[in-house]
């Protein structure tokens with residue numbers, strides 16, 4: 001039997017249940033392109049960035065472990081704000097998180113198109129079916145512990 005705290009809906013979930021958000025407009029181009037611009041900027045910092053003035057260049061120069069650690073820290077900060085129901089702070093932490101995810105992609109030599117293609121491939125497939133059909137060849141070191 002799980003502890004009672006696991007059954008209690010979070011404040012964020014309770015808020016979500018009581019609101020209706022209109023679907024996003026999906027422009028052919030627009031603000032979403034900021035991700036591509038940001039990846040280009042960070043990749044440029046990797047190759048020609050000045051570590052005295054560029055946070056991206058400095059972080060990339062510290063190596064993969066530091067890049068990954070920063071992403072983890074930003075994820076935790078985002079989770080804390082969301083679970084506290086701090087909407088404005090969650091937006092700010094989300095931006096930090098996305099930026100640090102792009103730094104991790106640059107460090108790993110991953111282009112955004114690879115991730116977009118994977119998201120497009122998954123469109124319309126339920127998460128449960130997708131997980132069952134995952135290729136066995138790709139080793140995933142990270143394993144999550146299942147909660148009841």
Ligand SMILES: N=c1c2ncn([C@@H]3O[C@H](COP(=O)(O)OP(=O)(O)OP(=O)(O)O)[C@@H](O)[C@H]3O)c2ncn1[C@@H]1O[C@H](COP(=O)(O)O)[C@@H](O)[C@H]1O
Pocket residue numbers: 038041042045053054055056057059070095096099
């Ligand atoms: N979106 C961001 C962005 N979000 C967060 N951050 C920085 O991330 C850092 C996080 O601070 P922390 O104290 O958590 O981390 P830290 O300074 O590495 O400290 P330690 O963990 O090492 O102690 C801050 O310096 C933030 O300013 C960002 N830095 C840059 N960008 C974008 O990247 C572009 C290029 O930035 P530079 O590489 O700095 O030129 C900018 O124009 C922005 O568009």
